[in-house]
Amino acid sequence: GQNIDQPTEMTATEGAIVQINCTYQTSGFNGLFWYQQHAGEAPTFLSYNVLDGLEEKGRFSSFLSRSKGYSYLLLKELQMKDSASYLCAVTTDSWGKFQFGAGTQVVVTP
Amino acid sequence: EADIYQTPRYLVIGTGKKITLECSQTMGHDKMYWYQQDPGMELHLIHYSYGVNSTEKGDLSSESTVSRIRTEHFPLTLESARPSHTSQYLCASSGTQGAGETQYFGPGTRLLVL
Numbered sequence: 619g620q621n622i623d624q625p626t627e628m629t630a631t632e633g634a635i636v637q638i639n640c641t642y643q644t645s646g647f648n649g650l651f652w653y654q655q656h657a658g659e660a661p662t663f664l665s666y667n668v669l670d671g672l673e674e675k676g677r678f679s680s681f682l683s684r685s686k687g688y689s690y691l692l693l694k695e696l697q698m699k700d701s702a703s704y705l706c707a708v709t710t711d712s713w714g715k716f717q718f719g720a721g722t723q724v725v726v727t728p
Numbered sequence: 729e730a731d732i733y734q735t736p737r738y739l740v741i742g743t744g745k746k747i748t749l750e751c752s753q754t755m756g757h758d759k760m761y762w763y764q765q766d767p768g769m770e771l772h773l774i775h776y777s778y779g780v781n782s783t784e785k786g787d788l789s790s791e792s793t794v795s796r797i798r799t800e801h802f803p804l805t806l807e808s809a810r811p812s813h814t815s816q817y818l819c820a821s822s823g824t825q826g827a828g829e830t831q832y833f834g835p836g837t838r839l840l841v842l
Contacts, residue, residue: 648828649828651830651831659835659836660818660833660834660835660836661771661818661833662833663830663831663832666828666830668828705770705771709828713759713778714759714822714828714829714831715761715773715776716761716773716831717787718770718771718772719770720769720770721770723768
């Protein structure tokens with residue numbers, strides 16, 4: 619079966635760094651996506667990893683280790699607007715169908 | 729910015745009514761998806777389509793049906809709404825470059841069945 623695990627909730631203060639881990643056990647792997655979802659809104663794309671290593675995009679970075687079935691999303695210089703749920707999604711077939719994790723709720727405090 | 733639209737945004741309806749949730753995209757994407765998401769819970773894929781006249785059921789069993797007669801349009805229908813159908817329904821689309829294509833989401837439809 620497919621299994622994608624993320625912590626349920628993380629709390630950090632404004633200006634700090636937070637690392638959200640995602641581990642996956644899936645029958646196939648064709649890439650890993652991170653999405654941000656504010657309460658009551660649709661998910662928006664943050665990053666995509668298919669090869670091992672770090673992808674940096676402004677304040678957000680994402681890392682992938684395929685051999686360990688592990689990824690993390692790093693949020694730097696946290697801002698209040700970063701309070702949201704962060705979803706890890708794995709594509710398991712060549713068509714790009716996603717398997718989503720349950721999401722990690724990040725709470726940024728002043 | 730993604731151009732994918734859903735109507736209605738909110739719907740309150742009585743049990744037994746037939747409803748259709750609309751989803752349209754103007755990006756020419758071949759692949760379209762319907763997800764169901766309860767508040768604070770994960771997204772569950774209920775239907776997907778890889779092109780016109782192609783529809784498949786997703787990982788979560790759903791009493792809804794879909795059709796794909798035009799590339800840009802992927803409506804979801806519930807023949808007889810029940811309170812258990814109360815949820816948020818999110819439509820998404822992606823292009824044709826295989827597994828690395830980002831899925832773009834519409835704003836969602838919040839459905840409440842009384």
